[in-house]
């Protein structure tokens with residue numbers, strides 16, 4: 166028997182509890198929006214795997230990542246944000262109300278903020294699953310370096326992260342071997358890191374190699390590398406293996422819905438808007454240049470703010486601008502544009518002359534063009550005429566300081582200014 170899912174309604178549902186999701190939730194909660202954050206693993210996200218974070222401004226003593234994200238969580242709780250520890254299984258962004266489903270629940274939200282981040286890429290080699298994380302395969306040198314003091318470790322990869330983290334590991338381990346897919350002397354990292362690594366007496370390199378398989382009883386004992394040119398299998402006895410071969414975004418459940426880059430990161434604009442109105446994405450899950458705690462926090466702030474604006478604009482659009490009681494006139498202008506602003510008095514006089522027979526509203530696009538976009542207005546100033554909650558015409562020409570003189574106006578609005586008379 167299939168169990169009916171429990172339905173809950175929220176203004177904002179945030180998917181993912183890393184620095185981006187927590188910050189978005191803080192902004193949404195502070196705007197008095199009912200906000201739910203859903204996290205499938207650890208509140209704090211990837212940052213909790215980091216032993217010290219030395220480059221997040223305002224925290225000069227290099228605290229643990231977990232410390233910073235715990236503070237974020239406390240702040241979100243104080244803003245009234247609710248938390249659920251479970252995985253989001255599916256989403257539906259088609260309607261005005263967005264649907265987010267977990268195993269047991271169905272959440273209906275006015276807006277959704279996606280902050281699902283990414284995860285380290287694995288090699289896919291045989292037996293890898295058996296040794297992931299605490300069994301010998303790590304993705305975080307800062308977290309696991311100290312436990313490898315005096316030991317031999319193997320690093321997979323030759324990009325900036327692999328070589329810089331590998332060098333960091335030489336401060337603890339006796340020997341750091343590096344498996345590089347390229348020919349001798351060729352690496353994917355920057356030149357400075359490459360030269361420093363090649364000159365480091367604790368580092369040695371297996372060129373033209375990839376992982377063939379992992380071996381061990383309970384814990385990882387040996388990594389068998391394969392030379393891509395000679396096909397030779399090279400057994401490397403090691404205490405730990407650190408994989409630094411890139412990240413994958415957690416976007417599987419959004420595939421086919423959200424616009425994504427070639428490597429499946431979500432594409433947004435600078436307001437964190439995705440291709441679905443009311444759906445935002447922030448943090449490492451976005452297609453962007455620098456993936457760090459500070460940029461995740463910045464993205465989260467924008468997404469939380471944008472969600473608030475979206476909800477406010479939706480209410481204003483549906484309840485005020487698209488009202489059905491009277492024929493409507495909406496003046497769309499930019500408050501910082503003097504040409505646009507000077508028509509305000511024309512609109513005031515016009516409204517007065519109509520003595521309450523029409524509903525007149527003004528939309529300033531200076532801070533947000535959201536309402537203008539919904540009305541279909543592309544230039545400012547413009548006059549939008551509505552009838553029974555529908556836009557009937559948009560007029561860009563013919564508004565002057567003397568009044569309106571637009572022949573194509575609906576009969577009710579038809580008028581001409583002193584100059585044109």
Ligand SMILES: Cc1cc2nc3c(=O)[nH]c(=O)nc-3n(C[C@H](O)[C@H](O)[C@H](O)COP(=O)(O)OP(=O)(O)OC[C@H]3O[C@@H](n4cnc5c(N)ncnc54)[C@H](O)[C@@H]3O)c2cc1C
Pocket residue numbers: 180181182183184185186203204205206207208209210211212213214215217218219220221251252253254280281282283304305306307415418447448449450456457458459461
């Ligand atoms: C080893 C390591 C060291 C790092 N060191 C630093 C550093 O020193 N300084 C720095 O600034 N940055 C550092 N970073 C990067 C930093 O951790 C990330 O940029 C940051 O955590 C991104 O935040 P986020 O919120 O976008 O994503 P994440 O932190 O990845 O959080 C995403 C969250 O979403 C959850 N999630 C995913 N899918 C679902 C789903 N379907 N349902 C519910 N929840 C879901 C995940 O479980 C995760 O908790 C490091 C990263 C790593 C891996």
